[in-house]
Amino acid sequence: MTSSSSSSGSEHRSPVGTPRSVRLSFSDQIASIEADEIVGGWALSIGGIEQSHVDLEAPTHLVHEYLGRMAAVLETAWPRRQPLRIAHLGAGALTLARYVQVTRPGSAQVVIEIERELPDLVTSALPMPEGTDLEVVIGDAREELAAMAGRRFDAIVLDVFSGESSPAHLAATEFYREVLGHLESDGLLLVNVGDDAGQRFLAAQVRHLEDAAAAEGVAGVWTLTHVSLLETPADGNMVLLAGGALASPEVEDWRAAWLRAGPHPAAVLDPEETMRAFGR
Template sequence: MSARLAHSDLLARIRPDGYSEHGFALDVGGVEQSHVDLEDPTVIRHEYLRRIAHVVDTAAEPGAPMHVLHLGAGALTLARYVQATRPGSPQAVVEIERELPGLVTSALPLPRGTDLEVRIGDAAQELAATGADGSARSGGRGRFDVIVVDVFSGQSTPAHLTREGFFADVLGRLSERGVMAVNVGDDAGLRFFAAQARALDAATEAAGLAGAWTLADEHLLRSLDEGNLVLAAGPGLERSRGADPEGLRERWLAGGPHPAAVLDPAETSRLISAIEEDAHGSRPAPRPR
């Protein structure tokens, strides 16, 4: 199945993954964006999504329902994961491509019992319309326990979704146990990642939080190679770390995928500074990915 996406004018196509009869991939513009295992939604192929799933699991005890907001739909891989691991969790997704959620759910039905509200629009605008207490457009369910930011237009992240003000709005919609996870795709040198991490770090400081964690492939961080990194922040991480200072790192490292690296807020800050020092001079400014 396929559909032309009006906002980006790209072709979205759902195809068998070539590995199993119940595995499917979503391609947008000829690039694989998401993967779904219809038989077992806890199977997550893309490494960065597996790291985000570990962050999601931090927000509550195993099996406990959570209120989750997904900024960016993809193939609804994480929404399926949440329903499979935490049945009955109220979820919402914001997607700017009007045709995409219908294509995905028609070709790849959601697990039975999934409670998912679909909103079409710009992620920042829809987040602002939610209201500081999460009540407007969220069924009166209060603030979100998890907000996942995985937003692309074509192959780029819209610039206004990479700035301090946007991250401040995301943090402001989190519950006391809430966590946010941001997917950052970047070229070698990781300059765009550094800019985005710096913006999130500033937003956490303004919110009275310690800063942002980084989850990524160990080799990627050592070589500053191209790839995907996950930034994580929120009051839920502060509470978890307060009870067990090394517990978060150990848990996320153990979860993989391997080789895994987990940087705490202080280490993330040092990485940002190292990237900025390396990039100092006449190199082009970072571009959204």
């Protein structure tokens, strides 16, 4: 894999979004950005399936539930508006990167994306907020992160999974250990896991992440999700957390804040509850 970097902010700026589409070279699927006629804003679809949503007028408006839960975690784990160093493994429409720029100006962000054409499609159709400091790296998430030897982040967001069809070399204990090794001692890994009703892939990721956290000597695994997915397993997304930040004496206060923030009805499981639910 080759990699490249660029800064996105004032480039390709326009006052409104622009419908665009492109064929992605890695997956050979069509990625398209179209106006969302139902909730407003813009939707990124890949292969005809919506992947991300962006509201250019209100970047803190997060339509997808898992992003709302991730945003709540970022809001509590660090002081308000403190700039962060964040790596996003998987770009999507850069929805969370936009949120971070608006809520924590001055944050230094990097995104690793395997689809070479996707970041340009997104930033040309949906310009990033003014002043965004965003480095774009094209390549495999594991390979490119390994190339960043010695580089540390406050938070790493892993958003590359799609159930049991996910890349096996990323859905593994060894990769989680490598990712955790790029965090500051009080850093945090946030993982979006989408799965089908059987939740077999999710359960496997819980075990892998728990093993990695134990090996790296950091706290884990917390789970944030919709209550219904715990009561009646169905297709959906859950957010897994691990990292030194979770050893904070304030973590129970954070838990209460995550429950209040929703989206509702929300469920937040601590490591013991997570392993009881998914450690099978």
